[in-house]
Amino acid sequence: MTNIVVLPLILPIITGILLVFLRHQLVLQRIIAVVTMAIVSIISVIMLHQVYTSGIIYLDFSGWAPPFGILFVADSFASLLVVTSSIVTTCILLYATTTIEPKREKMFFYTFVLLMVAGVNGSFLTGDIFNLFVCFEVMLLASYALITLGGEKLQLRESLKYVLINVVASWIFLVALAYLYGTLGTLNMAHIAQRVAEAGQDPLLTTISLVFLVVFALKAGLLLYQWLPTAYSVPPTAIATLFAALLTKVGIYALIRTFTLMFPYEPSVTHRIIGIMAIITVVGGCLGALAAKDIRTIAVYNVVIGVGFILIGLATNTEQGLQGAIYYLMHDMVAKALLFLIIGTMIALTSESHIDKMSGLIRNYPLFGWLFFIVMCALAGIPPLSGFIGKVLIGQGAIASSSYVLLIIGFGSTIIVLYSLLRIFLSCFFGETIIPTGDETPMNKVNMAAMLLLAGCIISLGFGAELVAPYVKDAAAVLMNPDIYIKAILANGGV
Amino acid sequence: METVMLVVVGILVMVATYLILSRQVLKVILGTAILSHAAHVLILTLGGLKKGNVPLIDDSDGPYTDALPQALILTAIVISFAVTAFVLVLAFRTYRMNGTDDFEALRGNIDD
Structure with a gap:
C-alpha cells in the first residue's frame, strides 16, 4: 500500500484544474504544464523501480479491501507504459509551447492535455475493469475537446465522426461489462481472473471476451x-502527435491485459482471432502507406502497421513474444511521437504536405534531416536503435509458437515501413532544394530540443536495452503467469 | 421479469440502430442517447432485478439487493450525459461551419 501509484493520475488532474484559473497567463501555463509532466515522469520512474524491487504495489481507495473497492495496481508492465507515456508527453508539450497558437492555448489546451494524460495513466494503472471504462472516458472526452479545439471547418467535420464512433465503441464496452458482471459478479480484474481460472473459460466467457476484443480493437485501431487516418490528420501537429503516441497504445494495453490476465485459457479461439486481425491490420496499413502521397497520411498508416505488429506479439502467446510486444510498444510510443513531430515540422516549414512538392530539405536543415534518418532506422528495426530488440523478440515468439504466417507478415511489413519512409527521405530531404539556402525560416530551438530529446530516448532505449531488460522480463513474466498478479492483489482476502 | 426487461433492451437497441443509420446528424445523436439507455437497462437486468431488501443495515435485515449495478449505471449516465451534451454542441458548430447536417454531404477524405 503506497500512495505513489495514484500520483501519475492525480497530479495532472490537479494541475489541469489549476491551469483553468491561469487562462490568460500563457507563459505560466506552459511552464507549469511542462514541469508537471517532468515531475510525473520522475515519479513514474521511481514507481517502476519500486515495483521491480518489491513486487506489485497497489492502493485500495478508501481502504476497501479487494475485491470490493476500486484499486490501482502497478505491475512492471503498467509502470513501464506510464514512464514512457509521461516522458513522451513532456517532450510533446515542450514542442506544443511554441507551435500551438495562442487562441488554442487560451481555450484550455494545456488543461485538456493534462486531463488526457491523466486518463491514459489511469487506464494503465487501474485494477478494476469498470474503472478502466471510466478512465477511457476521461481520456476520450479530453481527446474530443482537443480534436475539435480551434473549430476549423475540416476539423469539425472529421471530429464529429471520430466522436460518434467512439461513443458507439464505449457503448459496446458497457454492454460487455454488463454481461461480465452478470456472469461473474465481480469487476475487480484480479478477482475476474481468479473466477475464470476456477470455473474454467466456458464458451459464454469466451464470447464475452470477444466483445471486449471488439471494443479494444476499435480503440487500438486493430482491424x-x-x-x-482522417481523425489523426486534422488537428495541429502537437495534438495529432499526442494521439498517435498515446491513444491507440491504451487500446493495445487493454487488449494485452484482457487476454493475458483475465481470458488467457482459450488461445485457440481468442489469440487466433487476434492474430488474423493483426495480419489484416498490417497488410491494410502497408497498402495505405504505399498508396498515400500525403506525408501525414503515410505517417498515420505507419501507426496502423505498428499496432498490427505489436499485437502479433500478443497473438504468439509466448513469453518472448510478449517481451517483444512490451519493448516494441515502448519504442513505438517514442518513435511515432518523433515521426509525427518531424512530419508536422516539415509541413510547417514548407507549407506543403504532398510528397512530390518538397525536396532538398537536408541542405536547409541538416540536423533535422538526420533526425528523420534516425527515426526511419528505428521504425525499420535497424540495430542498435530501439525497434530492433522488440522485432527480434516478437520474431522469436512467432517461431516458438510456430506461427510462421505471423512471422512472415510481421517482417515483411518492416520492409514496407522502411520503403514508405525512405520514399519521404529521398524525395523530401534529398534532391533540388526548394528553399534557397539562407532564405529558410530558422528552426525553432525549443522544437528542435523536443525532437532531440525524443531521438535521445530512441537511441538510449536501443543502447540501454540491457538496462531495461530486467523490467521488461519481469513485466512479461507477470503477464504469462496471472497467478502472480492475482496473489498480489487477493493475498489478504479473496472471496 | 428479466425476460420483459431484455425485450425492452432489444427494442431500445433496435430504435437506436435505426436512428444511428439515418443521415441526419441530430437523429444519429438521439440514437446514441437511446443506445446508452439500452446499456443501462441491460446492466440493471443482468445484475439481477430486485431480489432482497434495501442494502441499509439499520433499515432491514437482509437478504440485501446488490447495489453495485445502480452505482455503475449512475456513473454511466453521468458520462453519457456529458458526452451527449458535448456532441450536441459539436454538431451545432459543424452545422454552422459546414452548412449542412447531412452525413452524405459531410463525407470526403482529408485530401480534398
Missing part, C-alpha cells in the same frame, strides 16, 4: 482502423 477497425478506418476512422484513424
Whole structure:
C-alpha cells in the first residue's frame, strides 16, 4: 500500500484544474504544464523501480479491501507504459509551447492535455475493469475537446465522426461489462481472473471476451482502423502527435491485459482471432502507406502497421513474444511521437504536405534531416536503435509458437515501413532544394530540443536495452503467469 | 421479469440502430442517447432485478439487493450525459461551419 501509484493520475488532474484559473497567463501555463509532466515522469520512474524491487504495489481507495473497492495496481508492465507515456508527453508539450497558437492555448489546451494524460495513466494503472471504462472516458472526452479545439471547418467535420464512433465503441464496452458482471459478479480484474481460472473459460466467457476484443480493437485501431487516418490528420501537429503516441497504445494495453490476465485459457479461439486481425491490420496499413502521397497520411498508416505488429506479439502467446510486444510498444510510443513531430515540422516549414512538392530539405536543415534518418532506422528495426530488440523478440515468439504466417507478415511489413519512409527521405530531404539556402525560416530551438530529446530516448532505449531488460522480463513474466498478479492483489482476502 | 426487461433492451437497441443509420446528424445523436439507455437497462437486468431488501443495515435485515449495478449505471449516465451534451454542441458548430447536417454531404477524405 503506497500512495505513489495514484500520483501519475492525480497530479495532472490537479494541475489541469489549476491551469483553468491561469487562462490568460500563457507563459505560466506552459511552464507549469511542462514541469508537471517532468515531475510525473520522475515519479513514474521511481514507481517502476519500486515495483521491480518489491513486487506489485497497489492502493485500495478508501481502504476497501479487494475485491470490493476500486484499486490501482502497478505491475512492471503498467509502470513501464506510464514512464514512457509521461516522458513522451513532456517532450510533446515542450514542442506544443511554441507551435500551438495562442487562441488554442487560451481555450484550455494545456488543461485538456493534462486531463488526457491523466486518463491514459489511469487506464494503465487501474485494477478494476469498470474503472478502466471510466478512465477511457476521461481520456476520450479530453481527446474530443482537443480534436475539435480551434473549430476549423475540416476539423469539425472529421471530429464529429471520430466522436460518434467512439461513443458507439464505449457503448459496446458497457454492454460487455454488463454481461461480465452478470456472469461473474465481480469487476475487480484480479478477482475476474481468479473466477475464470476456477470455473474454467466456458464458451459464454469466451464470447464475452470477444466483445471486449471488439471494443479494444476499435480503440487500438486493430482491424477497425478506418476512422484513424482522417481523425489523426486534422488537428495541429502537437495534438495529432499526442494521439498517435498515446491513444491507440491504451487500446493495445487493454487488449494485452484482457487476454493475458483475465481470458488467457482459450488461445485457440481468442489469440487466433487476434492474430488474423493483426495480419489484416498490417497488410491494410502497408497498402495505405504505399498508396498515400500525403506525408501525414503515410505517417498515420505507419501507426496502423505498428499496432498490427505489436499485437502479433500478443497473438504468439509466448513469453518472448510478449517481451517483444512490451519493448516494441515502448519504442513505438517514442518513435511515432518523433515521426509525427518531424512530419508536422516539415509541413510547417514548407507549407506543403504532398510528397512530390518538397525536396532538398537536408541542405536547409541538416540536423533535422538526420533526425528523420534516425527515426526511419528505428521504425525499420535497424540495430542498435530501439525497434530492433522488440522485432527480434516478437520474431522469436512467432517461431516458438510456430506461427510462421505471423512471422512472415510481421517482417515483411518492416520492409514496407522502411520503403514508405525512405520514399519521404529521398524525395523530401534529398534532391533540388526548394528553399534557397539562407532564405529558410530558422528552426525553432525549443522544437528542435523536443525532437532531440525524443531521438535521445530512441537511441538510449536501443543502447540501454540491457538496462531495461530486467523490467521488461519481469513485466512479461507477470503477464504469462496471472497467478502472480492475482496473489498480489487477493493475498489478504479473496472471496 | 428479466425476460420483459431484455425485450425492452432489444427494442431500445433496435430504435437506436435505426436512428444511428439515418443521415441526419441530430437523429444519429438521439440514437446514441437511446443506445446508452439500452446499456443501462441491460446492466440493471443482468445484475439481477430486485431480489432482497434495501442494502441499509439499520433499515432491514437482509437478504440485501446488490447495489453495485445502480452505482455503475449512475456513473454511466453521468458520462453519457456529458458526452451527449458535448456532441450536441459539436454538431451545432459543424452545422454552422459546414452548412449542412447531412452525413452524405459531410463525407470526403482529408485530401480534398
